Amino acid sequence: MKKQVLFIVLLFSIVGNAIAQSVVQNETTKVFEYANIKEFTGDTKARIDLFANKFKELNYSNISSSENDIKGESFFTKIIMGTSMEVHYQVFIQFKENKYKIIINKFVIKDQRYGATPIENISKSSQKRWLEYINENLPTIIKNIESTETW
Numbered sequence: 331m332k333k334q335v336l337f338i339v340l341l342f343s344i345v346g347n348a349i350a351q352s353v354v355q356n357e358t359t360k361v362f363e364y365a366n367i368k369e370f371t372g373d374t375k376a377r378i379d380l381f382a383n384k385f386k387e388l389n390y391s392n393i394s395s396s397e398n399d400i401k402g403e404s405f406f407t408k409i410i411m412g413t414s415m416e417v418h419y420q421v422f423i424q425f426k427e428n429k430y431k432i433i434i435n436k437f438v439i440k441d442q443r444y445g446a447t448p449i450e451n452i453s454k455s456s457q458k459r460w461l462e463y464i465n466e467n468l469p470t471i472i473k474n475i476e477s478t479e480t481w
Contacts, residue, residue, distance in 0.1 A: 351472065352465045353437070355450075362449055362461065363435035364468055374398065374425045380478055381423055388474055390421070399424045405440070406467050416440040417464060421475060434471065437464060 353364045370377060374397075381400050385393045390402035405418040420436040437449040439460060449460055 351468050353434070353461055353468065356435075360450065361435055362437055362464075363433055364472075365431060365433045366472075367429055367431045369429050371428060377425065377430065378423075381475070384475060384478055385421075398426065403436075404471075406471075408463060413442060417460070417467075418446070419464075419471075421471075432472065432475070434468070 351364065351366075353362050355362050378395050378400050382393060382395055385400070385402040388404065390404045393400070393402040395401075399422065401420060401422040403418065403420050405416045408415045408417065416439070418436075418438040418440055419434055422433040422435070424431045424433070437460075438446050439449060439452065440446045449457060449464075452460065
C-alpha cells in the first residue's frame with residue numbers, strides 16, 4: 331500500500347511539473363507562449379544587467395533592453411530524417427514591483443527545404459508534435475536563463 335501511495339504522489343509531482351512548465355495558446359493573442367511570474371529582491375537595473383550577461387553567455391541574438399524589460403532570441407535544434415530543424419523563440423522578461431515575468435513565445439520552425447513557419451501556421455497534428463518537443467526543452471531553457479551565481 332505504501333508503494334502505491336508513493337507512486338501516486340510521485341506521478342502527480344511529475345505531471346504537475348510538466349503542466350506547470352508548458353507552452354499554451356494565449357486566448358487573446360492566439361500566440362503560443364509560456365509565461366511565469368517570479369518574485370525577486372534587489373535593483374531592477376542590476377537584474378536586467380544579469381539577464382543581459384546571461385543572454386550573451388548563452389549566445390542569444392537581438393538582445394535589447396529598456397528600463398523595465400529585456401528580450402533576446404535563440405533556438406534549439408531537432409534532427410528529423412537527417413535534416414536539421416531549428417525551433418526559434420523569443421524570451422521577453424518584464425519587471426514590475428519586485429517581480430519579473432518571463433514570457434517565451436514567437437516559436438518559429440526553420441527548415442532548409444521549406445523556410446521559416448510560425449508554429450501557429452502549421453497543421454494541428456504537426457503543431458501538437460512540435461509543442462511536445464518544445465515542452466520537453468522548456469525546463470532547460472528556463473534553467474539556463476535563470477542560472478547564475480550572483481542572483
